[in-house]
Amino acid sequence: MGWLEEVFPHDSGTPQAAPGEALRNHALAGINAPRTITDRLAGLESDLAALTLSRAAVGGAGDPVGTPRQGSTMRSRWLPPSQDGDRITGMNNPNRWTFSGASRSPVYALRNKLGFLTYAQFLQDFGRDRSPAYGNHENADPGLDGKTPLSVDSPYVRLHRESVGGRTFQFPPRTQPMHALRRSLIAGLDVVDEINGAGRPEVRDWVSVVTFDGLGPYHQPEVAYELSADYPAAMEVVSKLQAVGDVGATTALDPAVLLAQQHLAPISEGGRGRVFAKKVIVIVSDGVPNAWTTEESEVAAYRTTLEEDDAAEFYAAGATWLNAPLMHASKWKSEGKTIPIGMGLGADHEYADRMARLSNTADSSGSSPRTSGNPAMYESELRRIFEDYLRPSPKLVK
Incomplete structure (x- = not known):
């Protein structure tokens, strides 16, 4: 490189x-x-x-x-x-799964050309984790050198200062929609901070950050920040989040939802949650689930227990990568809320709507929270969504 x-x-x-x-x-x-x-x-x-x-x-x-x-x-x-085989016409350029009508012509026109555009595309294709000098079977190994200079794992990454909600953070290079997402999540955590005020940590809302991308030797959903009332510390973790390279399936939502639910479970059940606290999982994704660990037989058995309307929210039998997260959200609604948010032009809002309806967090029209697809608006949009769902509102009672 x-x-x-x-x-x-x-x-x-x-x-x-x-x-x-x-x-x-x-x-x-x-x-x-x-x-x-x-x-x-x-x-x-x-x-x-x-x-x-x-x-x-x-x-x-x-x-x-x-x-x-x-x-x-x-x-x-x-x-x-x-x-090697990693040409600009590969690496999911363009993403025909999400944008089935996308033309390949603009990408093919860039073959064998060197310039700012192709260099920037190269950096983002290899993402945070990939070392271009090695083969794709091993280049996501965090122990390998040669990560691109966009990556926080590279000694050449250029961090810069920006303020969000009156707080200053050191951010990695701006790539969209990832940078807008970082700022938006910080703004959402700031709402939680405002709602809680200066209460004692043991009675304030606790927050956690779970990340997910692919599955494999070097990719697993992980708890990037454990449950705590230290909101600034959670924001610091969020400020360094980056997308992985565009190689293979990189949206392992199924095991990520299970991991989040397990982390929120009470300590007596192996989690870090509190028995008296209400549980909320906010899922923010710009893609379509495409990696899973749950067995199809478990999903099929669960569907037989559902009412007709809920069963209709699932996709055809065999689409476990889509159906397993829906099942987890539906099962968990007695424990807490699951709030799916599609963010980015590649987001599957229909999928988020199905999950919101199964977890009883959809609005009156049956829709999940929406963002515009414009990175300039993400910060204010996600802040509004957090306020709508988390800020207490007065209710009239008889």
Whole structure:
């Protein structure tokens, strides 16, 4: 990753008069794509030299300016050389699952081009966890170096200060909608703080943060912040949240909901919750569930116990990744509230509506809380949602 910026700095020495086809046909001579990380690192110095030469050397008669001398070999490779299968046309670009009508043409038009747009896309495709120099079967290992400079796990990440609700935080680089989500969650926690005032910690509302992305050796839903009345500490954790790379299934909602429910359970049942406290789980997601651990047989058995209207909220038998979280929310409604919030253009609001109806937290029209899809509005929208559900309101009684 770093060598792209070194060899092709922002002042770009790309020949002005060289047509795209000519560059593809003549760009790099005799550079074979290494097949292992050892070979790749060993060949890095020669690749750098060849790439630098391609900017400065003069080729044969009729070749565009910058074409390296090829002698009698005349072998060529595309620019950049294909190091592995992670091309910009992969990595879920575009997301046809969420946006079935999305055209691939704009993405394909960016193949073999180097610039700010493709570099920014590359950084976000590899996300917080992926190290591009390694294969996808291992590159999410947190012990590997080479995380991209957007990642909080990189020594090169640039943190910056911003204020939310009068508090100042150190945030990672702004990527949307993730940065808007961080600020929005902090604003939501600020509402909880305002509602509770200066009461003693043992009687104030407690908050926790559970994160979820994929399932595998390096991905599991986890309790990022345990139940506590220390709201500023929870906000600090939220301020560093980042999305993972776009490789495989990365919305493991099924085990995440189970983990949140377990964490809220009383200490006598293995959790960290209090017996007298009301329980609320707020789910904020910009995607569609796509990873699960619950057995389909458990979902099928539970559906047979439901009234017809509730059973109709479930998807077709076998769609366990969708149905299992719905089952957990429905089962848990005697214990507490589940409030699903779709945030982002990729959010599945229909799915959130079904979960809200099954957990009795939908509004009078049967809908879950809505956000606009505009990151500039997320902060005020999520704050409003938290206030609507959590702030006590007077009720007239006879």
